[in-house]
Amino acid sequence: MLEFAEWLGSTPLSIAIQSRLWLTPLLQTIHIVMIGVVFVSMLSVALRVLGQVRTDEPLAEVWHRFAPWFWTALGVMAGTGVILTISEPVREVSALSFWIKLTLIVIGVASALYFGRTVATGAGVGAVTSVYSGRARVVAVATILLWVAIMFLGRWIAYDVEIWESWHLA
Amino acid sequence: MDLTPLVEAAQNSALSEWMRTSLKAVAIINALHVLAIVTVFGTILIVDLRLLGIPNVRRSFTRMHHELLRWTWGAFGISAITGVLLFMVNAVTYHRNTAFWLKMATIVLAGINMLVFELITAKSAPSWDKGVIPPNAARLAGALSIVLWVAVIVFGRWIGFTKGYDFTIPEDVQFDFSAPAQ
Numbered sequence: 001m002l003e004f005a006e007w008l009g010s011t012p013l014s015i016a017i018q019s020r021l022w023l024t025p026l027l028q029t030i031h032i033v034m035i036g037v038v039f040v041s042m043l044s045v046a047l048r049v050l051g052q053v054r055t056d057e058p059l060a061e062v063w064h065r066f067a068p069w070f071w072t073a074l075g076v077m078a079g080t081g082v083i084l085t086i087s088e089p090v091r092e093v094s095a096l097s098f099w100i101k102l103t104l105i106v107i108g109v110a111s112a113l114y115f116g117r118t119v120a121t122g123a124g125v126g127a128v129t130s131v132y133s134g135r136a137r138v139v140a141v142a143t144i145l146l147w148v149a150i151m152f153l154g155r156w157i158a159y160d161v162e163i164w165e166s167w168h169l170a
Numbered sequence: 171m172d173l174t175p176l177v178e179a180a181q182n183s184a185l186s187e188w189m190r191t192s193l194k195a196v197a198i199i200n201a202l203h204v205l206a207i208v209t210v211f212g213t214i215l216i217v218d219l220r221l222l223g224i225p226n227v228r229r230s231f232t233r234m235h236h237e238l239l240r241w242t243w244g245a246f247g248i249s250a251i252t253g254v255l256l257f258m259v260n261a262v263t264y265h266r267n268t269a270f271w272l273k274m275a276t277i278v279l280a281g282i283n284m285l286v287f288e289l290i291t292a293k294s295a296p297s298w299d300k301g302v303i304p305p306n307a308a309r310l311a312g313a314l315s316i317v318l319w320v321a322v323i324v325f326g327r328w329i330g331f332t333k334g335y336d337f338t339i340p341e342d343v344q345f346d347f348s349a350p351a352q
Contacts, residue, residue, distance in 0.1 A: 024331070032327065036212040054234075056229075151204060155201040159194075
């Protein structure tokens with residue numbers, strides 16, 4: 001892969017694109033800044049469940065603090081992600097990382113929707129000082145790991161062959 | 171100061187060689203680097219926005235700042251370690267890469283901004299701990315911090331698009347796109 005990247009990077013066509021095409025790095029940068037917002041929003045809520053931050057606030061309030069940031073940044077990520085995929089479709093669809101990442105995003109979004117709904121109905125949210133049970137803590141840790149995995153897989157689209165070897169889809 | 175011998179030693183080290191030959195290592199270290207830097211950015215962003223009064227100034231600044239500090243520093247430590255490792259993989263290339271040095275300079279500026287805030291501005295924090303819009307110096311530190319850390323990410327991504335090709339193409343070079351003679 002390194003050799004391929006070096007070869008591709010040295011082709012005249014690639015150099016011509018690099019000297020003009022600011023769009024891909026710009027979109028990737030926006031994508032990374034936004035995953036920072038998405039991840040840290042989820043992390044804050046999860047760490048609240050784990051009793052690490054904002055224990056002076058009810059969980060529902062922590063969720064309401066971060067939910068708009070989470071959903072807005074996720075929307076921007078979806079937009080930049082779609083454009084990036086269109087610009088290099090073969091690279092994306094041939095990457096196993098890409099498909100696992102999409103699957104995990106579906107799970108992450110579904111669980112965030114479910115959590116938001118649960119918080120809205122006031123069920124299981126508890127009082128200001130509530131300490132959460134073992135099960136809630138497991139879910140919080142799982143949520144952190146899910147978003148960490150999504151980030152790893154996103155970065156690994158560029159390293160798909162190295163990571164998955166013969167499981168790479170091309 | 172000529173860093174070339176140090177940079178070459180880093181690249182010729184056994185560790186660097188191992189990372190280059192075990193390509194999984196670079197992928198994993200790189201992913202960790204991204205995870206760490208977005209955590210640094212995101213946790214600092216929460217503090218920066220609070221300084222700017224976004225979304226509000228209801229919570230104690232001292233408390234939220236204190237809670238997040240260890241996450242920010244923990245993530246910064248991981249970013250720095252993984253960053254040094256990634257640098258070692260292609261040290262000679264990065265050493266002459268403009269985006270790399272812009273990124274380093276921006277991290278230094280973000281550090282100076284943080285030091286000025288922590289050592290001077292934050293001394294008055296008890297008087298604007300909650301329910302009050304922080305003073306201009308604090309708001310400026312917050313705004314600067316957001317701009318600088320976004321710039322760190324911009325230059326970081328830029329490195330990936332410029333490493334090894336950090337030169338301008340001479341005007342008189344003619345490219346031949348025709349198929350090579352068999």
